[in-house]
Amino acid sequence: xxxxxxxxxxxxxxxxxxxxxxxxxxxxxxxxxxxxxxxxxxxxxxxxxxxxxxxxxxxxxxxxxxxxxxxxxxxxxxxxxxxxxxxxxxxxxxxxxxxxxxxxxxxxxxxxxxxxxxxxxxxxxxxxxxxxxxxxxxxxxxxxxxxxxxxxxxxxxxxxxxxxxxxxxxxxxxxxxxxxxxxxxxxxxxxxxxxxxxxxxxxxxxxxxxxxxxxxxxxxxxxxxxxxxxxxxxxxxxxxxxxxxxxxxxxxxxxxxxxxxxxxxxxxxxxxxxxxxxxxxxxxxxxxxxxxxxxxxxxxxxxxxxxxxxxxxxxxx
Amino acid sequence: xxxxxxxxxxxxxxxxxxxxxxxxxxxxxxxxxxxxxxxxxxxxxxxxxxxxxxxxxxxxxxxxxxxxxxxxxxxxxxxxxxxxxxxxxxxxxxxxxxxxxxxxxxxxxxxxxxxxxxxxxxxxxxxxxxxxxxxxxxxxxxxxxxxxxxxxxxxxxxxxxxxxxxxxxxxxxxxxxxxxxxxxxxxxxxxxxxxxxxxxxxxxxxxxxxxxxxxxxxxxxxxxxxxxxxxxxxxxxxxxxxxxxxxxxxxxxxxxxxxxxxxxxxxxxxxxx
Numbered sequence: 001x002x003x004x005x006x007x008x009x010x011x012x013x014x015x016x017x018x019x020x021x022x023x024x025x026x027x028x029x030x031x032x033x034x035x036x037x038x039x040x041x042x043x044x045x046x047x048x049x050x051x052x053x054x055x056x057x058x059x060x061x062x063x064x065x066x067x068x069x070x071x072x073x074x075x076x077x078x079x080x081x082x083x084x085x086x087x088x089x090x091x092x093x094x095x096x097x098x099x100x101x102x103x104x105x106x107x108x109x110x111x112x113x114x115x116x117x118x119x120x121x122x123x124x125x126x127x128x129x130x131x132x133x134x135x136x137x138x139x140x141x142x143x144x145x146x147x148x149x150x151x152x153x154x155x156x157x158x159x160x161x162x163x164x165x166x167x168x169x170x171x172x173x174x175x176x177x178x179x180x181x182x183x184x185x186x187x188x189x190x191x192x193x194x195x196x197x198x199x200x201x202x203x204x205x206x207x208x209x210x211x212x213x214x215x216x217x218x219x220x221x222x223x224x225x226x227x228x229x230x231x232x233x234x235x236x237x238x239x240x241x242x243x244x245x246x247x248x249x250x251x252x253x254x255x256x257x258x259x260x261x262x263x264x265x266x267x268x269x270x271x272x273x274x275x276x277x278x279x280x281x282x283x284x285x286x287x288x289x290x291x292x293x294x295x296x297x298x299x300x301x302x303x304x305x306x307x308x309x310x311x312x313x314x315x316x317x
Numbered sequence: 318x319x320x321x322x323x324x325x326x327x328x329x330x331x332x333x334x335x336x337x338x339x340x341x342x343x344x345x346x347x348x349x350x351x352x353x354x355x356x357x358x359x360x361x362x363x364x365x366x367x368x369x370x371x372x373x374x375x376x377x378x379x380x381x382x383x384x385x386x387x388x389x390x391x392x393x394x395x396x397x398x399x400x401x402x403x404x405x406x407x408x409x410x411x412x413x414x415x416x417x418x419x420x421x422x423x424x425x426x427x428x429x430x431x432x433x434x435x436x437x438x439x440x441x442x443x444x445x446x447x448x449x450x451x452x453x454x455x456x457x458x459x460x461x462x463x464x465x466x467x468x469x470x471x472x473x474x475x476x477x478x479x480x481x482x483x484x485x486x487x488x489x490x491x492x493x494x495x496x497x498x499x500x501x502x503x504x505x506x507x508x509x510x511x512x513x514x515x516x517x518x519x520x521x522x523x524x525x526x527x528x529x530x531x532x533x534x535x536x537x538x539x540x541x542x543x544x545x546x547x548x549x550x551x552x553x554x555x556x557x558x559x560x561x562x563x564x565x566x567x568x569x570x571x572x573x574x575x576x577x578x579x580x581x582x583x584x585x586x587x588x589x590x
Contacts, residue, residue: 186443186461193426193437200424203386204504205412205441257428 009279018156023274029164031270032171033229038247038254038262039175040222045256046182047191047215048099049107053114056244057121058220062087063227063236064129067137076140087220095213103208104198122238131238136231138163143232167229174225178218179259191215195257249297255307264308269293336363338397339508339540340385345394347380354380355391356564362508367534368542369551369572372561373584378544379421381561382510385542386418387411413441417506419497421513421544427486431496434485435471438503439464471499475529491522498529502537509533511543515550523547527554552576560584 013020037059044052065086069079098113139145144162151157182188193201194211202208230240246269254265277289300307340362347355355377362368370378383389385396387408396403398414406414417438426434443460472478475495480488485496494514501509514530515523527550533539545551551558552572560568560575562584568575575581 186440189429189433189437190440192429192433193440196426196428197424199388199408200420200426201437202388202408203412203418203420203424204438204500205409206437207409 004283005280012279016156018158022158023278024271025158025160025164027271027274028267029161029168029270030274031267032168032263033226033233033266034246034250034269035175035263035266036167036171036222036226036229037244038250038266039178039259040219040226041247041251042254042256042259042262043178043182043215043219043222045251046195047211048110049195050110050114051256052219053111054117054121055219055223055247056241057118057125057238058087058090058223059227059230059244060236060238060240061090061121061125061227062220062224063136063231063240064125064134066224066228067134067231067236068129070137070140071134076137079137080141083224084221087224088217091216091220092213094216095209099212099216100209118241122241125238133235133237133239134231136228136236138228138232141228143228163229163232167232170225170229174222175259175263178222182259187211187214246293249293251307252297253300253307255309258307258309261307261309269296272296336365338362339364339399341397342381342385343395343397345381345384345391345396347377347384347389347391353564355384357394358561358564358566359394360559360566360569362540362542363557364540365534365538366540366556367530367554368540369555369558370542370544370561371546371548371551371558372567375563376561376584377564378561379512380564382418382512382542382544385411385508386416386510412504415504415507416510417501417504417508418510419494419501419512419514421516423490423493423497425485425493425497425500428484430482430484431477431488431499432468432472432481434496435468435499435503436464438500439468441504468503471502474502474532475499476525491518494518494526495529498526502533502539505537506539509539509541511541511545513544513546515545515547523550530554 037055040055040058041052044050044055062083066079066083069082070076074082094117098117099110102110102113143166147159147161149157149159182191190201190206190211191214193204193206194208198208201211226244227236227240230243234240250262250265250269252265253268254261254263273289273292276292277286281288338361341359342361343359345355345358346353358377358381370381372378380389384391387406387410390405398416426437429437443464472481475498477492477495477499480492480496485493488496494516498511498514501511511530515526518526530541530543531554534541543551543555545554555572557570558568558572558575559566560578560581562580567580567584568578570578
């Protein structure tokens with residue numbers, strides 16, 4: 001038993017490096033995709049101190065809008081542009097109807113509001129697009145398909161799906177751009193200010209309405225990117241909403257307020273899941289992938305509740 | 318900029334009656350449900366003066382500040398700002414029009430550094446067009462540098478160079494108050510509202526703060542309205558004092574006059590109502 005836990009997996013890793021690298025790659029891609037979702041949560045959390053329950057459904061909604069427009073005869077790239085506009089309108093609408101009346105309310109009320117928003121978007125989405133899964137228009141958006149096999153001498157080969165490579169590249173670009181935007185510009189500073197203290201932000205002349213609309217729009221864009229990438233790997237359906245909650249352990253690991261944290265957290269969860277499943281999963285009959293992330297997050301909570309990169313919790317008495 | 322003005326020089330200020338009225342509050346009443354916070358108060362703030370609002374706890378001082386600042390909207394009465402009657406306005410609109418404030422319980426952006434906190438005070442002075450910031454960093458970057466210079470001046474003025482990069486959540490209370498003042502100053506306000514700027518400070522810190530307030534008033538010509546409990550400070554600093562009690566105005570005038578008023582003495586010593 002102990003041999004199976006502590007020695008055998010590492011022996012396997014050594015003996016079959018191609019398989020191990022393949023697992024690492026899968027973990028990396030899953031991690032990047034988790035990071036993308038987590039990023040959407042981080043944006044809203046940074047600006048309003050609220051866990052945006054609706055982020056998952058926004059992913060689905062963005063994906064469905066894109067595919068729905070395309071199915072109705074709109075050319076792929078026009079559909080993409082229109083979807084961005086729709087996400088903008090959605091952001092403005094959310095700010096106007098949901099957030100604005102709730103300025104200065106406790107966080108828990110804002111959280112409840114986002115739960116309400118989730119159910120609204122589910123109903124609204126099903127009403128417009130129907131409940132069936134749809135195929136993502138990956139090729140039409142010039143996303144690469146197919147795969148490349150890299151040979152590893154005599155030891156075998158690793159297969160890289162092109163869509164995974166594209167996902168990684170797009171995720172890295174988005175994360176970098178958002179990181180710079182929110183850390184180096186006036187809007188970014190205003191955003192952090194709003195997150196810290198609504199009243200103080202208002203008193204220095206920061207318009208909460210403007211900032212929230214911007215942030216929700218940014219989260220909408222992230223949701224769209226996530227929807228395309230996840231959709232291309234499976235289908236666009238309401239089930240994606242559940243996948244989005246994989247971002248929760250990622251956030252616990254990375255810290256709710258940190259963009260780099262979202263990435264690192266995503267990668268840790270991605271690697272952890274795949275490696276855990278393939279090397280240790282067999283010991284308990286497999287299927288640990290779906291809950292291992294939460295166990296990692298739980299253990300992490302015990303030791304570093306603010307996450308790897310979260311703001312230090314300073315309690316003054 | 319760092320000239321030291323001692324508190325005793327107060328007699329040198331211009332006669333108060335000559336000044337233009339910057340803000341006028343007429344017959345304002347404010348209530349929350351059945352609780353009357355402010356009842357029919359009128360007062361004015363003249364350009365260039367230091368105006369104190371005092372009164373026992375719960376007298377409606379902070380409510381008054383919140384009304385001026387746009388956080389509360391009074392049910393009755395009007396507010397005239399620079400000769401124009403103000404409609405219902407939001408706090409950030411008040412900020413746009415040149416009203417800055419600090420808070421009773423220090424409302425800083427705790428996760429951010431001193432520098433970033435004060436920079437945030439310049440939000441309104443910076444380019445409105447945020448698309449530039451997203452697309453191309455050139456103009457936005459230059460703007461940042463220019464404003465940074467102004468902020469450094471404020472940091473020098475308040476003598477907080479040493480804590481520029483410290484997240485304000487870690488600073489002691491007295492310094493936090495100073496940073497908050499810095500943030501308000503960064504807005505280059507016409508009217509500065511200070512809600513208990515010296516609460517919880519020791520004597521030395523109070524002296525520093527008094528000096529800063531006087532310097533701001535005299536060097537930058539900023540009009541200041543402040544709430545303060547320390548009577549010594551109030552009497553030294555202010556040109557005119559208004560006294561509130563149970564949401565009503567009970568006295569208004571120069572410090573000596575107010576100090577001598579029987580109504581004020583009663584309010585502070587507690588006479589049955």
